[in-house]
Amino acid sequence: MKQLFAMLALFFSLALLFSAIRENAAAQTDSRPKSYATEPDWNDPQRLIPLNFQQARGQRLFYQYCVWCHADATPAGPSNRANLSPVPPLLNDGAALNGKSDEFLRDIITRGGGALGKSAMMPPYGGTLTREEIRAVIAFVHAIAQPAFQPAAAR
Ligand code: HEC
Structure with a gap:
């Protein structure tokens, strides 16, 4: 049981981390000028x-x-x-x-x-x-x- 919780906790924190990285990358792309x-x-x-x-x-x-x-x-x-x-x-x-x-x-x-x-x-x-x-x-x-x-x- 304890192992299952640990696995779940790990899974969710990784999911959070990846979505944060993705958002950050998207924000960086958006802030670049698209045209002059x-x-x-x-x-x-x-x-x-x-x-x-x-x-x-x-x-x-x-x-x-x-x-x-x-x-x-x-x-x-x-x-x-x-x-x-x-x-x-x-x-x-x-x-x-x-x-x-x-x-x-x-x-x-x-x-x-x-x-x-x-x-x-x-x-x-x-x-x-x-x-x-x-x-x-x-x-x-x-x-x-x-x-x-x-x-x-x-x-
Ligand atoms: C004082 C008015 C005037 C200004 C300012 C002017 N033009 Fe013209 N332009 C003309 C006239 C009149 C013609 C048509 C010539 C003809 O067909 O005998 C022409 C024709 C042209 C043509 C050829 C079109 C065709 O169908 O062959 C181009 C390309 C052109 N102009 C570009 C420019 C550019 C780029 C500028 C600015 C850097 C400019 N002109 C500024 C009056 C002007």
Whole structure:
């Protein structure tokens, strides 16, 4: 009888110990940042898109340089986008941008629309942004794309 109690006591204390260890591990995982930032899905603001470090860097650059022409709402209010001709695509417009290669995106952002036979209203950023920063903006564009960007779909 005494042995049985001892066994039971051992069993329960081990069970307690393991559940405590498990909880602790879970708490540690939860406290790690899941993403560096989020961007609301422009088509469905209830849905937050998690951004990794590079995409979050691109997000900051986008809201500094691109939002004025490539979004309908800006931090300062409605954008001027609709008054431009040609009207620049929304930068989350997957239908317009998912099929464009990273090389094309890098080129038009670096050299501007004029250099590629497109509208010179698209300014060149090669003197303003570093190559890393331009890569970050492109990563952000892919992250917010609707329909979603599939790397294999880009040529
Ligand atoms: C002053 C307004 C303006 C700003 C600011 C601007 N763009 Fe543009 N952008 C345009 C216009 C206009 C076009 C359309 C050019 C055309 O189709 O002839 C364009 C086109 C583009 C395209 C090509 C789209 C396509 O379908 O081929 C990309 C990519 C792009 N812009 C990215 C950016 C990024 C990234 C930034 C910020 C770093 C930026 N633009 C800032 C006006 C702007």
